Amino acid sequence: MINFKISVTEDYEKLVPFFIENELEFSEEEPVPTDLVKCWEITDGDGKLIGGFVLAKREGEFIVDGIAIDPEYRKFKLGKALLERGVEEALKRGAKRIYLVARAPGFFRKYGFEAISREESPDFFECLTCPQYQVSCFPEVMKLEL
Numbered sequence: 001m002i003n004f005k006i007s008v009t010e011d012y013e014k015l016v017p018f019f020i021e022n023e024l025e026f027s028e029e030e031p032v033p034t035d036l037v038k039c040w041e042i043t044d045g046d047g048k049l050i051g052g053f054v055l056a057k058r059e060g061e062f063i064v065d066g067i068a069i070d071p072e073y074r075k076f077k078l079g080k081a082l083l084e085r086g087v088e089e090a091l092k093r094g095a096k097r098i099y100l101v102a103r104a105p106g107f108f109r110k111y112g113f114e115a116i117s118r119e120e121s122p123d124f125f126e127c128l129t130c131p132q133y134q135v136s137c138f139p140e141v142m143k144l145e146l
Contacts, residue, residue, distance in 0.1 A: 003045040015052040022068035053082035059122040064100035105140040113142040
């Protein structure tokens with residue numbers, strides 16, 4: 001039996017390399033300041049980081065600033081568990097909606113997110129400068145009404 005531990009973490013810097021390893025884009029040059037709200041990590045029984053989630057705010061709106069699960073563990077519904085925690089936290093803080101840029105939009109559609117235009121969201125779509133954009137990555141800006 002595989003054991004998982006989901007916990008809040010203050011160590012955002014530990015999550016960034018994990019997100020990059022899992023092909024999420026991170027830019028040091030953000031167009032708009034991002035305020036971290038809360039971060040979660042998932043570790044296995046040996047303490048290895050196998051998942052992460054970052055809830056943040058930009059331009060006063062809640063955003064999923066990163067969510068990833070190690071491919072070996074995706075079949076255990078850990079992404080869903082993290083997303084539920086993020087949505088719950090946003091609701092507690094008075095959110096009316098949550099935005100994200102989805103590299104895997106089908107996953108988020110299962111949980112009620114809908115595709116929108118970039119112009120309808122806070123300024124957090126940094127994909128245009130990424131070499132993977134429209135080559136091997138076809139992201140969608142999405143929103144969940146709460």
